[in-house]
Amino acid sequence: MVTLQKMNTDEFQRYLDTAAADYAKEKVSAGNWEEEESLQKAKDEFSNLLPDGENSENNYLFTILNEKNEGAGIIWLARQSPEKGFIYDIRIKDEYQGKGYGKETMKAIEEKAxxxxxxxxxLHVFGHNKIARGLYEKIGYKTTNVVMEKEVL
Known part of the structure; x- marks a missing residue:
């Protein structure tokens, strides 16, 4: 069983310190960005999406707590319209992966929504993230768009 607790300022700063770098790497891996510009682009996106940090309007950032009240990860839900939310990020710490925390977190965020x-x-999931895609499909998420790309040399 997981509990979602609103992220405090310290938790948000720790999240932000790693999230932008990780996002930049994912965008480079997916072939969307060049490595040299990726970190700055990622930081800019986070600044635009969260101008007031963890207190940005229509954004809900949570620390995922396990049954012992230990941090097991984070999840970020944003309101895109009055009735629609979007999960910008979900991170389950390595030691909690494969133990049902992802599925439980998704159930909890659906209740919050x-x-x-x-x-x-x-939500968005990178095409190469097969584990996450499998989880989302298993719990009822449907593919709504597919973007494909091919290098022509």
Whole structure:
């Protein structure tokens, strides 16, 4: 069983310190960005999405707590419209992966979304992240768009 607790300033800063770098690496891996510019682009995106940090309007950043009240990861839900939310990030710490924490966290965030008046949640998953894609499909998420790319040399 997991509990979602609103992220405090220290937790947010720790999250931000690693999230931008990780996001930049994912964008480079996916072939979307060049490595030299990736970190600055990632930082800019985070600044635009979260201008007031963890207190940015229509953004809900949570620390995922396990049954012992230990941090097991984070999840970030944003309101895109009055009825629709979007999960910008979910991170389960390595030692908790493969133990049901991802599935439990998704159930918990769906409950939070309902409490906030949302009736739909979207998310993005990189094509190479097969484990996450499998989880999302298993719990009822459907593919709505597919972007494909080919290098022509």
């Amino acid at each position: 309902k409490q906030l008046g949302m009736n739909k949640i979207g």
